[in-house]
Amino acid sequence: MGREEAVVPGDERDRRWATAPRPHRVVERRTDGPGRVTLSLTPASPPKAGADRPATRPLPGQYWVLDLEGGVQVPAVDVTDLTEACGDAVVQVTTLRVPCGQTMGVVGDLIEVRGPMGAGWDLESVTGRDLVLIGWDTGVALLSPLVEQAEARGVRSVRMWAGGCERWLSRPEWRDLAGRDGVRLSPGPDMSAAAGELDLDPGNTIALVAGPWPMACDTARALIDRGLPAASVQLAAHSFLRCGNRRCGRCRLAPSGGVLRACLDGPVLAYDRIMQGA
Structure with a gap:
């Protein structure tokens, strides 16, 4: 407990x-x-x-x-x-x-x-490195503001994948998709499958993942299997937020007894913290 x-x-x-x-x-x-x-x-x-x-x-x-x-x-x-x-x-x-x-x-x-x-996306270490953005459903909106910030910070490359799309998107395409009113992504390959096919430079890649929590965790594990350090994979836990006053305790990332809460520790967390605290 x-x-x-x-x-x-x-x-x-x-x-x-x-x-x-x-x-x-x-x-x-x-x-x-x-x-x-x-x-x-x-x-x-x-x-x-x-x-x-x-x-x-x-x-x-x-x-x-x-x-x-x-x-x-x-x-x-x-x-x-x-x-x-x-x-x-x-x-x-x-x-x-x-x-x-x-x-x-x-x-x-x-x-x-x-x-x-709360904690937002950590972009402090992206300069000169590769950035991978993987989003599904409402996660697309969570990631879309990062495109321009990544460019301003001098990233080496940016790759973006929106769940339901059959290919990696260019930056203008991503912006258009994320900003379109009422956009609904059609079913397609899942996030973890896309992550498993990536050609990565593990020591110089930061991955930001946003989508349904079980799928996001599967994606993080797929990226780690490809050699990324767990600390280089960030996950969005916004779906856990509930009361807005940090009292109810219903935003635990592991309801079985973990100590991490989305409202206090997140809602964006590096996957190594999730592994340790869940």
Whole structure:
């Protein structure tokens, strides 16, 4: 049986939750599917003196919590497109689930927002190395903001694979696919099969994987079988996020007793941490 991790004031992870809710106005709304909407948000007013301020730019893969009426809290992943000429203040988020009966995010509405929170994609070590992006279903949106950032950081090469596509995509094709309203990828080879066919330089490759959790873990193992160190494979665990207040404990990555939680330790984690903590 795994032990319960206490989060005490002053804990590094606790500081991720220090941001007070701030009112944001919805300036754009897109429906992506049942329970999922993408919202463009801009602060409704400047923060009060002495109030916690968010990072100048959120890291792709971090998440926000939208506080709705009645105490409902909705986790939303950051999918801000850094190439959009919409100003630094605009943040784009995609809700991970919208509770039944909730209508949210009408253009002009005010929503209380907390964040960004958690660990996003770690791109610190990609310079001069090969980057492999593998996404399936909603994971495509999680990975799409990374294309321009990878180029800016001087990666040696970028390869992208979207579940349901029969071939590796060029960067313009990936951007078009990820940004198309209501895109639905047709069935195709699974992520782990694509990973198993890759020609890799294991010591100089970083792989970022986003998709249904069992499939993402299978893909990580396939990449490790090809020689990648587990620390060089990052997985998105956004699907585990639940309450948005880090209290319920339902976002454990291993319900049988592991100590890692998506809200506190993730939602993006290197696979070696998952192996050790699950």
